Amino acid sequence: MEILQRVGAVVPVLIMVAAHAHAAPARPYDSHMTGDELVRDMLADPMQGHLNSVRRERAMGYIDGVMGAAAGRQWCPDRKPVPHEMNYLIVEHMSRLGKDKLKEDAAPAVLAVLARLYPCTAAGARR
Structure with a gap:
């Protein structure tokens, strides 16, 4: 009987916690990588240690993911070849942006x- 009373006292608290968690506003999107981090990581010299190699690979993967997700919609590579140095070219352009x-x-x-280098035209854009 005593156990049932304790469990009975806990249930309303759990319901209140669950209701509050459900009603809490969603957290705004938190960037996975800032421009500063991308430029820094992409330009990290892999000969200076394993961490730099990991950082550069992470930056390359990030750029490749953004490129893949938006190809044919926000940038259209189908008319020109994409150089294998594209990741470095992107970071070079980004490094010219303001600090903010x-x-x-x-x-x-x-x-x-990407949109500047490979603009989509009405005929060139895939939907």
Whole structure:
């Protein structure tokens, strides 16, 4: 009987916690990588240690993911070959951005560079 009373006292608390968690506003999107981090990691010299190699691979993967997700919609590579040095070219363009822009999410900056280099035309865009 005593156990049932204790369990009975806990249930309303659990319901209140669950209701509060459900009603809590969603956290705004938190960037996975800022422009500063992308430029720093992409330019990390892998000969200076394993961590730099990991950072550069992470940056390359991030850029490749953004490129793949937006190809044919926000940038259209189908008319020109994409050089294998594209990741470095993107970071070179991004490094010219102002300090405030580099503190923001890197994905829009990557896409802006790609859209400038490989613009989509009405005929060239795939849907």
